[in-house]
Amino acid sequence: MTKLFPTSTAGSLPKPTWLAQPEVLWSPWKLEGQELIDGKHDALRVALQEQLVAGTDIVSDGEQTRQHFVTTFIEHLNGVDFENRQTVKIRDRYDASVPSVVGPVSRQKPVFVDDAKFLRSQTDKPIKWALPGPMTMVDTLYDGHYNSRKDLALEFAKILNQEAKELEAAGVDIIQFDEPAFNVFFDEVNEWGIAALETAIEGLKCETAIHICYGYGIKANTDWKKTLGGEWRQYEEAFPKLRESNIDIISLECHNSKVPMELLELVRGKKVMVGAIDVATNDIETPEEVAATLREALKYVDADKLYPCTNCGMAPLSRDVARAKLAALSAGAEILRAEYSA
Numbered sequence: 529m530t531k532l533f534p535t536s537t538a539g540s541l542p543k544p545t546w547l548a549q550p551e552v553l554w555s556p557w558k559l560e561g562q563e564l565i566d567g568k569h570d571a572l573r574v575a576l577q578e579q580l581v582a583g584t585d586i587v588s589d590g591e592q593t594r595q596h597f598v599t600t601f602i603e604h605l606n607g608v609d610f611e612n613r614q615t616v617k618i619r620d621r622y623d624a625s626v627p628s629v630v631g632p633v634s635r636q637k638p639v640f641v642d643d644a645k646f647l648r649s650q651t652d653k654p655i656k657w658a659l660p661g662p663m664t665m666v667d668t669l670y671d672g673h674y675n676s677r678k679d680l681a682l683e684f685a686k687i688l689n690q691e692a693k694e695l696e697a698a699g700v701d702i703i704q705f706d707e708p709a710f711n712v713f714f715d716e717v718n719e720w721g722i723a724a725l726e727t728a729i730e731g732l733k734c735e736t737a738i739h740i741c742y743g744y745g746i747k748a749n750t751d752w753k754k755t756l757g758g759e760w761r762q763y764e765e766a767f768p769k770l771r772e773s774n775i776d777i778i779s780l781e782c783h784n785s786k787v788p789m790e791l792l793e794l795v796r797g798k799k800v801m802v803g804a805i806d807v808a809t810n811d812i813e814t815p816e817e818v819a820a821t822l823r824e825a826l827k828y829v830d831a832d833k834l835y836p837c838t839n840c841g842m843a844p845l846s847r848d849v850a851r852a853k854l855a856a857l858s859a860g861a862e863i864l865r866a867e868y869s870a
């Protein structure tokens with residue numbers, strides 16, 4: 529990017545009410561058959577348009593074609609039984625009814641490649657595409673086959689690498705892996721989590737990003753945050769190895785969080801997508817608040833490597849709130865650009 533401080537979102541945006549019930553995660557589709565296929569495309573067009581109007585520089589599909597950031601990908605794999613569900617504790621935090629791994633996992637066919645081609649046909653702007661990270665996939669399933677989180681993660685990483693190479697060929701500029709589990713399972717991150725990520729990005733020529741956050745603004749997550757104390761130092765565990773990794777960009781949560789900004793020094797040299805929009809509140813940030821968060825991050829991130837972003841996805845918010853937050857992000861980045869060009 530030649531433009532300083534290019535803006536983007538962590539990924540998801542709210543869906544239109546005619547496609548799925550708003551302000552809910554895992555919301556079922558309201559359409560079916562060809563109407564659903566057409567409806568998803570129309571929603572993608574709308575999500576793109578809203579980003580363009582808001583001045584977002586690196587655009588996405590707003591995850592309009594998926595119900596959930598992890599399970600929609602897993603639905604397209606062999607070896608996972610969605611009828612055979614087990615209740616397991618995920619992110620070491622809350623019980624969820626999840627599908628079971630019952631045999632060797634493999635990809636039946638490309639999952640998001642047609643959607644990415646469609647988005648590419650709609651805009652000349654740089655495109656970012658989100659995929660689930662291998663560790664977060666493992667942590668969203670019951671494994672009755674491999675009986676090893678590491679082995680299953682490495683199999684998922686190979687599948688993600690196939691998908692990523694096809695997304696790259698479809699014209700995606702940045703492929704992002706969502707790994708909220710990296711803020712929970714520190715030993716596993718360093719033992720095999722980052723290695724799995726390296727397998728997922730092997731041979732890619734486009735840029736790659738990892739998004740690590742404290743989750744959507746749902747109650748299980750906001751309750752968990754209350755237990756984390758006055759300083760959230762979780763990033764400290766993964767950053768040293770991530771700095772040595774081949775990942776180009778690190779996307780993280782900063783605004784309204786208790787993450788000490790100096791932790792960013794640990795990934796000096798990487799590009800950083802700095803979360804300057806809180807997705808756990810309906811309050812709209814002022815441009816000056818956004819600029820203040822970015823200015824603080826600039827003490828530890830070189831200006832040409834700072835990418836203003838949202839803390840996490842905005843799927844659970846209302847469309848009005850998400851739209852206003854996108855505009856605030858652009859306005860905040862513009863304040864900083866003006867300061868740098870002055």
Ligand SMILES: [Zn+2]
Nearest residue numbers: 741743840841
């Ligand atoms: Zn997130």
